[in-house]
Amino acid sequence: MSAALSIQGLEKVYGNGFKALKGIDLTVKQGDFFALLGPNGAGKSTTLGIVSSLVQKTAGSVSIMGHDLERDTFAAKQCLGVVPQEFNFNQFEKVYDIVITQAGYYGLTAKQVASHAETLLRALDLWDKRNEPSRMLSGGMKRRLMIARALIHQPKVLILDEPTAGVDIELRRSMWEFMQKLNDEGTTIILTTHYLEEAEQLCKNIAIINHGEIVTHTSVKELLAQLNTETFVLDVAGDLMDLKGLESFRIEHVAEDCIEVTMDKGQNLNDVFSVLTQANIQVRSMRTKANRLEELFVNLVQQHKSEAEV
């Protein structure tokens, strides 16, 4: 089975001499929910821009569902749907017209896609706004409109460049559900995001890019397994002064009724609870201190930066 996306030796040098991509290789399997992560200016958007035919590559090759983007452009582009980071629809066109026009670019008439357009617009909560000019929509609605537009021709591969940027938490969650359902139905999704919680929650595989090079390319599970420690924040009630038996854990008193417990891989959280129960300390709530993937991301990017400096 051909890969949903195969990138080989991709290079991009901009007119000012800036080398945005230094020969990257990347493979995304069919049916994957894949995250391409990296700090600002790392090369994410350039990579996706080349895949979307919006940026001219300098060297290398890109295949979408086995179709070479240069030699078999038509078939490659038919398989792809793109949700860009910036709003890029006509602000004066009506919501419904924007979606139907995009279908036309893929050879689908308004009549052929009427039912699918309605399904998409309803699923993305835009059906009631279908006759409104797109400029009248809120930021979140505009983002959902771009998703509806990208899906109108039922692409096999969907690129989402920061799809939930600037979207409120509730809406972000509903978009996650929508994307998850889409992936479950067989659409390969390639996502870039700065919300690493989003990548951790949704994605199966991940690549981190920095300074135009792939720093890591693995499964989210394997990446998270690299974490050696994890920190939990516990809101407690009771006297914390004479806490004994937790010497093997790193405990930090953050406030009078709050501690941070850092534990190594292999240590058991139950041991912490036993000690606290014996000391008559109640745990009111518990949460992880930081996003695990975020921690790894920062480590990997910093490590790559140090190596580059050496």
Place this chain on the structure above:
Amino acid sequence: MSIWSIQWVAFSTIVIKEVRRFMRIWQQTLLPPAITMTLYFIIFGNLIGSRIGEMDGVDYMSFIVPGLIMMSVITNAYGNVSSSFFGNKFQRCIEELMVSPVYPAVILAGYVMGGVARGVMVGIIVTILSLYFTDLQLHNLAIVVVVTVLSAILFALGGFINAIFATKFDDITIIPTFIITPLTYLGGVFYSISLLPEFWQDVSKLNPILYMVNSFRYGILGISDVNVSVAITMLIGFIILLSSISVWLLKRGTGMRS
């Protein structure tokens, strides 16, 4: 579905989008040329024309009407494509097309046909208005149609190339202001070049708009300062040249792809 039927639907979609655009803003696209040309008819045709008398054997009003219709067609065909395509670049909605599998030649054909549609529609409006001021003849309908459509295509292509290179809105007004308008006024809209000294007649024959105006006038009145066959051949030649350049620019992504 074959590739060609997909491209046909894409072409129709672009044309429909373009027509919908200029119809939506008819106050900016269809009304101004109607008002401007009516003023030309009143001032140059009625008021000044009545003192001029005849030009090339016809009354002055009848003489200027074909030129003014052609002027409306070419400026609107040009303006439609340049403003629409540049507007799409500016709003980045051109990316919708760049991501899609639509062939560059089809993108070009769609925009050009949108420009032709506006040029022809304005031409029809101006023609209807002119009937209030003069009895329009029709010498050769085929030549009227062919010259109108070819001229509109040629100027729509010009507008397209202008929009590709434009980086700001000012850039799409420079060529119409400094090149097309002067060439139109010097292209025999208001006078016959037979009035000019021989040297300036030869210079005028370098102006492509002279050929369009005179061929169109021939179709309406049966009089022309130029050979109509030469004019039509020139139009076709320039259309082939500008189309090839436009497709090449689109394939390269000039002005659109970084």
